[in-house]
Amino acid sequence: SQQGEEDPQALSIQEGENATMNCSYKTSINNLQWYRQNSGRGLVHLILIRSNEREKHSGRLRVTLDTSKKSSSLLITASRAADTASYFCATDNFNKFYFGSGTKLNVKP
Amino acid sequence: SAVISQKPSRDICQRGTSLTIQCQVDSQVTMMFWYRQQPGQSLTLIATANQGSEATYESGFVIDKFPISRPNLTFSTLTVSNMSPEDSSIYLCSVEDYASPTFGSGTRLTVV
Numbered sequence: 001s002q003q004g005e006e007d008p009q010a011l012s013i014q015e016g017e018n019a020t021m022n023c024s025y026k027t028s029i030n031n032l033q034w035y036r037q038n039s040g041r042g043l044v045h046l047i048l049i050r051s052n053e054r055e056k057h058s059g060r061l062r063v064t065l066d067t068s069k070k071s072s073s074l075l076i077t078a079s080r081a082a083d084t085a086s087y088f089c090a091t092d093n094f095n096k097f098y099f100g101s102g103t104k105l106n107v108k109p
Numbered sequence: 110s111a112v113i114s115q116k117p118s119r120d121i122c123q124r125g126t127s128l129t130i131q132c133q134v135d136s137q138v139t140m141m142f143w144y145r146q147q148p149g150q151s152l153t154l155i156a157t158a159n160q161g162s163e164a165t166y167e168s169g170f171v172i173d174k175f176p177i178s179r180p181n182l183t184f185s186t187l188t189v190s191n192m193s194p195e196d197s198s199i200y201l202c203s204v205e206d207y208a209s210p211t212f213g214s215g216t217r218l219t220v221v
Contacts, residue, residue, distance in 0.1 A: 043152075043201075043212045088151055090210070097142065097203070097210050099152040 006089060006100040014108050019076045021103040023089030024069075030092050032065055034074050035099075036085045043088070046074075081109045111136050111206045115213030122192055122220050129188045130216045132202035137182035142210065143175070146199040155200075158185045192220045 006023045013019055025032070034046040049056045049065045049072070056063045062075040076083055084107045089100040112135040122128050132141065143155040155175055156164040164177040178186045189196050197220045203210040 042214050045211075090152075096154060096157060098154060099144075102151045 006087075006103045008103060009101070010104045010106070012106040012108065013079055015079060015081055017079055017107075019079050019083070019105055019107070021074045021087050021105070023072045023074070023100045025072075025089070025091045025098075025100070026070065027091070027093050029067075032063075032072050033090045033092075033097075034061075034063060034072075035088045035090060037088065037102075038085045046087075076105075079105075079107045081107050083107045111138065111204050111211045113202060113204065113211060113213040115202055115216060117216055118214060119217040120219070122218065124193050124220055126192055127188055127190045128192065128218060129186050130200055130202075132185045132187070132213055134183045134204055138204040139182070140205055141179065141185045142203045142205075143177065143185075143187045144201045144203065144212075146201065146215075148197070152201065155187070189218065192218075194220045196220050 006021060011019055029051055031048055031050045033048045035043045036046055037043050047056060047058045047061055047063050049063050051067055054065055060077045065072045072089055074087060084105060086102045086104050088102045090097045114133040116131050120128055141158045144152040145155055146152045154167050155170045156166045156177055158164045158177045158179040160179045160182050174190055176188045197218055199215045199217050201212050201215045203212045
């Protein structure tokens with residue numbers, strides 16, 4: 001990808017379990033964002049974390065950012081079947097947004 | 110947040126032809142962006158379109174293949190020229206919206 005890699009590429013868990021996805025990026029950033037995409041449909045913005053923040057919560061989502069390692073993680077707690085989607089991180093560099101390679105999450109009911 | 114209308118939503122095109130995708134925003138924006146998402150892949154930035162100047166293309170994308178127009182602050186077009194099956198992708202426009210990009214619903218292009 002233009003920006004970096006996400007791992008794992010695919011993740012399959014049972015409903016109720018937690019899902020953790022990781023994102024690495026290459027350049028310095030202003031902020032990092034996570035998006036969800038259901039089956040090739042539109043992107044849904046989940047959460048934004050600024051470069052001076054280390055952790056952020058939104059509902060069942062927890063995002064961490066380590067600028068020294070150029071990495072971020074997205075944790076979805078108590079997953080649901082409806083969380084099944086692809087998840088992408090995106091970083092902005094001079095107003096251009098670059099996306100990671102994405103993680104396909106499958107939550108089995 | 111900004112609302113983006115993108116059309117067509119999908120098209121099936123013959124190889125060698127060109128398709129122009131339109132993106133209309135309900136508010137004036139300085140920068141508009143065009144992305145490509147190949148099947149099963151992440152989004153790749155094609156170019157940045159500023160009103161009144163030529164688009165800025167990312168590495169691997171050229172103006173001859175993906176000409177872009179930006180006639181005003183609410184509208185842009187992306188043309189996919191001389192298409193081949195490898196151009197089959199979803200193409201999305203986006204605008205920066207309070208530090209988070211907002212995306213159009215995308216154009217699913219199939220080249221046969």
